Amino acid sequence: MSSNPSAAADIALVDALVHATFEVTGVLSRIGADNDLSLTQLRVLGILRERRPRVTDLAAHLGLDKSTISGLIDRAERRGHLARARSEQDRRAVEVFLTAEGRELTQRMYEAAHRELLPMFARLDVDQRESLERLLDLVLREE
Amino acid sequence: MSSNPSAAADIALVDALVHATFEVTGVLSRIGADNDLSLTQLRVLGILRERRPRVTDLAAHLGLDKSTISGLIDRAERRGHLARARSEQDRRAVEVFLTAEGRELTQRMYEAAHRELLPMFARLDVDQRESLERLLDLVLREE
DNA sequence: TATTGTTATACTCTATAACTATA
DNA sequence: TATAGTTATAGAGTATAACAATA
Numbered sequence: 500m501s502s503n504p505s506a507a508a509d510i511a512l513v514d515a516l517v518h519a520t521f522e523v524t525g526v527l528s529r530i531g532a533d534n535d536l537s538l539t540q541l542r543v544l545g546i547l548r549e550r551r552p553r554v555t556d557l558a559a560h561l562g563l564d565k566s567t568i569s570g571l572i573d574r575a576e577r578r579g580h581l582a583r584a585r586s587e588q589d590r591r592a593v594e595v596f597l598t599a600e601g602r603e604l605t606q607r608m609y610e611a612a613h614r615e616l617l618p619m620f621a622r623l624d625v626d627q628r629e630s631l632e633r634l635l636d637l638v639l640r641e642e
Numbered sequence: 643m644s645s646n647p648s649a650a651a652d653i654a655l656v657d658a659l660v661h662a663t664f665e666v667t668g669v670l671s672r673i674g675a676d677n678d679l680s681l682t683q684l685r686v687l688g689i690l691r692e693r694r695p696r697v698t699d700l701a702a703h704l705g706l707d708k709s710t711i712s713g714l715i716d717r718a719e720r721r722g723h724l725a726r727a728r729s730e731q732d733r734r735a736v737e738v739f740l741t742a743e744g745r746e747l748t749q750r751m752y753e754a755a756h757r758e759l760l761p762m763f764a765r766l767d768v769d770q771r772e773s774l775e776r777l778l779d780l781v782l783r784e785e
Numbered sequence: 786t787a788t789t790g791t792t793a794t795a796c797t798c799t800a801t802a803a804c805t806a807t808a
Numbered sequence: 809t810a811t812a813g814t815t816a817t818a819g820a821g822t823a824t825a826a827c828a829a830t831a
Contacts, residue, residue, distance in 0.1 A: 505768055512771055513759045515778040520666040521685070522782065523659060525705050537797070537822090542664070554813060562668050567799050569814055574797075591807045591812040616656045622780045625648055628655055631781075634774045635658040637765045639665065680799090680820070697790060710822050712791055717820075734789040734830045 523616065530611045534604065539563075540580075543571055544597065544605040547581060553592045580604060666759065673754045677747065682706075683723075686714055687740065687748040690724060696735045723747060 524538065531541040539561070546552065546560060554572070558565040572595060575581050580601035586592035597605060620628055667681065674684040682704070689695065689703055697715070701708040715738055718724050723744035729735035740748060763771055 505771070508768075508772060508775065509760055509763070510756060512763065512775040512778075513756050515775050515782065516662070516666060516759065516762075517670070517755070518782050519659070519778055520663045520670075523663040524667065527660070527663075528705065532823095539798070555811085562671065563798090564800050565813065566801080566815080570798075573814095586812095589808075589812080593813065612660070613653060613656050616659065617652055619659075619781050620652070620655065622783065623777065625651075627777060627780070628648070629651060630773065631777045632651065632655040632658050634766065634770060634777070635655075635662055637770070638762050638774075639658065639661050640765065682821070698788085706821090707823050708790065709792080709824080713821070716791095729789095732789080732831075736790065 522619070526615050527612060530608050530615065533611075534608060536608075539571060540575060541608060543575065544580060544601060544608070547595060547597045547601070548605050548609065551594050551596045553586065553594055555592070557595060575601070665762070669758050670755060673751050673758065676754075677751060679751075682714060683718060684751060686718065687723060687744060687751070690738060690740045690744070691748050691752070694737050694739045696729065696737055698735070700738060718744070 527541060528538045531538050534541075536544075542561060543557065546557065550556075552560065554565055554568050557563075557572075558568045561568070563571075572581065572583065576583065579598055581595055581597050584594045584596065586594050620631075623631065670684060671681045674681050677684075679687075685704060686700065689700065693699075695703065697708055697711050700706075700715075701711045704711070706714075715724065715726065719726065722741055724738055724740050727737045727739065729737050763774075766774065
């Protein structure tokens with residue numbers, strides 16, 4: 500029956516994290532929409548900013564079916580944001596990467612995201628920001 | 643040219659928050675999918691858990707067009723999760739609320755979300771959890 | 786006149802199933 | 809045989825424009 504005294508505090512913590520999640524999602528969705536992109540397309544570009552994944556990697560990363568990724572890539576490729584290349588190591592695989600144009604767009608949105616999300620921390624001083632980042636890193640650390 | 647010495651730290655902080663956002667979104671999406679619901683439908687039910695909003699309120703809350711809300715409500719109503727009622731105060735408006743069945747489903751998913759998100763904090767002790775919750779509350783405080 | 790909600794329309798997003806090519 | 813990716817299909821999610829009812 501959960502008589503753990505910190506159970507109520509844990510509920511509040513999860514609620515706060517979920518609340519923050521929806522706030523951030525709203526900002527990112529709007530930035531995507533300003534550039535005629537869905538949140539999913541924005542995420543694809545964000546991943547490609549630092550990686551050259553195969554279709555299967557993208558599917559795993561986003562938690563979507565590979566057929567869904569095919570469609571997303573089709574539309575982004577048609578718009579000139581990214582391109583496909585057959586893998587040299589495995590001729591079945593297809594690597595996905597940003598075009599120069601896609602990289603510029605991605606960088607612009609990345610900067611917009613920072614510009615628009617930073618005000619969320621206006622009430623935190625330097626020590627509190629550092630503390631928050633350290634705690635989030637602990638939460639996100641890969642096991 | 644941003645020679646602010648804490649600019650780099652702020653970038654890392656925003657990155658961490660965005661990363662956490664996608665982690666949480668992934669968990670919530672999976673819980674929704676387990677119940678044959680999109681993330682948006684899950685959010686609608688989550689809002690109705692504590693409110694009886696009008697269609698326009700839902701649209702504002704979710705950042706979606708009212709026509710999109712109409713469709714979401716249609717499908718959820720057809721499945722018996724929620725219902726519509728004409729407002730008494732304003733005969734143009736429509737109030738949306740959970741059915742008993744929808745409330746049970748929502749509660750089950752709410753509990754699943756806590757059960758699955760809580761392990762994210764496994765590396766934090768009680769003081770750190772309290773600290774994180776306080777900082778998130780500061781970030782989320784409505785002005 | 787302005788606001789609330791619905792409908793028609795046109796895309797995008799998404800998963801499932803069936804397929805081709807490569808390993 | 810198993811894996812990587814695509815395509816066909818069907819349904820959900822989404823915005824825009826046009827509309828009816830009410831304020």
